[in-house]
Amino acid sequence: MTLEALSAGKYAAYIWPAYAVSALGFAWMILDTLARARRWKRRAHRLEGEEEG
Amino acid sequence: MSVLAVLVRRELSLAWTRGGGALLAVGFFVAAAVMLPLALGPAPERLAAVSGGVTWVVLSLASLLSLDRMFERDFDDGALDLLALGPLPLEIVAAVKCLAQWTVSGAPLAIAAPVVAVGLGGPVALAPMILVVAGLGGLSFAFLGGTGAALALASHRGGLLIALVVLPLLTPPVIFGGAAIANFGSGLPWSAALCLLAAYAFACVALTPFSMAGACRNAQS
Amino acid sequence: MFSALANPARFMAFSRWAAPILGVIAVGLIGAGLWLGLNAPPDYQQGETVKIMFIHVPAAWVAMLAYACLGGASFISLVFRHALADAAAKAAAPLGAAFTGVALVTGSLWGRPMWGAWWVWGDARLVSVLVLFLLFVGYMALRASIEDEAKSARAAEILALVGLINLPIIKFSVEWWNTLHQGESIMRAGGPTLAPAYLTPLLLAGAGYSAAFGALWLERIRAEVWRRRATSLALRAALA
Numbered sequence: 001m002t003l004e005a006l007s008a009g010k011y012a013a014y015i016w017p018a019y020a021v022s023a024l025g026f027a028w029m030i031l032d033t034l035a036r037a038r039r040w041k042r043r044a045h046r047l048e049g050e051e052e053g
Numbered sequence: 054m055s056v057l058a059v060l061v062r063r064e065l066s067l068a069w070t071r072g073g074g075a076l077l078a079v080g081f082f083v084a085a086a087v088m089l090p091l092a093l094g095p096a097p098e099r100l101a102a103v104s105g106g107v108t109w110v111v112l113s114l115a116s117l118l119s120l121d122r123m124f125e126r127d128f129d130d131g132a133l134d135l136l137a138l139g140p141l142p143l144e145i146v147a148a149v150k151c152l153a154q155w156t157v158s159g160a161p162l163a164i165a166a167p168v169v170a171v172g173l174g175g176p177v178a179l180a181p182m183i184l185v186v187a188g189l190g191g192l193s194f195a196f197l198g199g200t201g202a203a204l205a206l207a208s209h210r211g212g213l214l215i216a217l218v219v220l221p222l223l224t225p226p227v228i229f230g231g232a233a234i235a236n237f238g239s240g241l242p243w244s245a246a247l248c249l250l251a252a253y254a255f256a257c258v259a260l261t262p263f264s265m266a267g268a269c270r271n272a273q274s
Numbered sequence: 275m276f277s278a279l280a281n282p283a284r285f286m287a288f289s290r291w292a293a294p295i296l297g298v299i300a301v302g303l304i305g306a307g308l309w310l311g312l313n314a315p316p317d318y319q320q321g322e323t324v325k326i327m328f329i330h331v332p333a334a335w336v337a338m339l340a341y342a343c344l345g346g347a348s349f350i351s352l353v354f355r356h357a358l359a360d361a362a363a364k365a366a367a368p369l370g371a372a373f374t375g376v377a378l379v380t381g382s383l384w385g386r387p388m389w390g391a392w393w394v395w396g397d398a399r400l401v402s403v404l405v406l407f408l409l410f411v412g413y414m415a416l417r418a419s420i421e422d423e424a425k426s427a428r429a430a431e432i433l434a435l436v437g438l439i440n441l442p443i444i445k446f447s448v449e450w451w452n453t454l455h456q457g458e459s460i461m462r463a464g465g466p467t468l469a470p471a472y473l474t475p476l477l478l479a480g481a482g483y484s485a486a487f488g489a490l491w492l493e494r495i496r497a498e499v500w501r502r503r504a505t506s507l508a509l510r511a512a513l514a
Contacts, residue, residue, distance in 0.1 A: 011322045011387050018383040022329045025376035026486070029369060033493045040500035047507035200436060204429045208419035217415055218433060221408035222440050225447040232451060253443070264432050271428040
């Protein structure tokens with residue numbers, strides 16, 4: 001059943017790039033969002049620490 | 054009443070003198086339209102087929118570029134602050150500015166439009182419809198373009214930012230106007246498109262002054 | 275409920291667990307949807323390319339959802355002057371642009387085998403998504419071009435609301451124009467007569483994409499809250 005799921009016949013050249021682009025889009029969104037969150041959380045906590053210290 | 058009249062007279066004269074006013078807009082319009090046969094080649098059938106649409110598109114660009122400094126000049130020399138504090142609401146001031154822009158630049162552009170379209174090879178029979186569409190559409194362009202100009206005040210960046218922000222919003226009038234011209238040319242019913250164009254234009258006149266005033270106040274604060 | 279979230283501290287506490295949970299839900303729903311969709315029989319008209327529908331249509335849905343969220347957050351920010359609402363609007367824009375971009379590319383790839391062209395202006399939905407992409411780009415360009423943060427926020431709010439009001443009219447005008455130019459047969463595979471074998475995976479994927487947007491949006495708002503906190507702390511330290 002999995003083999004049929006992955007079979008794309010003559011349209012493979014369209015189907016796989018479409019999935020690849022979607023995956024790339026998600027990858028960018030996830031990585032950029034998480035990186036952004038981590039960077040600013042770290043900086044905010046560091047500055048908070050400096051203020052108290 | 055006289056306060057309004059003074060403002061109208063001021064805005065009309067500003068629109069006229071600011072950067073050449075009508076002449077510059079029409080000049081750009083013609084110069085850009087000339088690009089089409091240069092790029093597309095001189096084959097008359099091909100040019101004639103696209104003449105209406107291209108005229109319309111280039112008209113919208115000419116309208117947008119000419120309202121670049123609509124608010125900026127007053128903003129820079131402090132006149133906008135005085136206008137904001139004056140007896141007339143800032144919304145009215147914004148509306149008057151846009152109407153002045155439409156009168157001084159939009160009307161000459163509307164008159165030039167059929168000439169340009171015919172020059173590009175379009176049928177002469179289309180001329181009256183192009184004139185009407187350019188006039189009504191010009192009203193939408195002036196008011197939506199004014200919204201873009203007011204929003205871009207705070208950024209001190211002009212022309213291209215305004216165009217980028219405003220162009221997608223111009224989708225409805227561009228479609229309605231283009232459909233009116235195309236349908237008129239091919240003998241199909243065109244009144245629905247024209248009504249939609251007019252309705253959109255009047256909605257812009259009624260609603261956009263609020264966003265313009267808000268954007269001006271934001272830039273001033 | 276929203277007034278409870280309006281407090282930044284409470285929002286941060288809420289989103290701390292809400293974002294990852296939404297993410298997990300998203301993975302589950304998208305996985306289930308794609309599994310069912312990829313295993314569905316090929317459409318008699320489209321063949322295997324129907325498999326693209328499951329990643330294109332949800333992306334287009336979320337593109338619209340993202341703009342609605344951007345508009346809604348902008349409205350709240352304008353009316354209630356709430357910094358968190360403004361952060362939410364700012365955060366939604368790049369996500370919306372990304373989903374819209376994906377929708378456009380997958381739509382083009384979906385259409386090419388069917389219509390023989392990489393782009394068909396006759397598809398009202400696709401053209402509306404293109405205009406939507408430009409609206410997102412314009413919003414981000416305006417925000418980026420104004421240095422003062424408060425002014426940038428206010429100007430962006432106004433633009434978002436102007437865009438939100440315009441959006442139904444834009445969609446109407448594009449569809450109206452499309453019916454005028456009816457000549458090619460437009461693929462309406464997303465229509466109401468979709469077979470259950472396709473509808474279920476499509477809805478699952480749609481729900482999954484929406485949950486993914488929710489998770490990413492919450493996390494981006496968190497990042498923005500921290501950024502503002504860090505910026506104001508740095509300013510205080512510099513002035514101290």
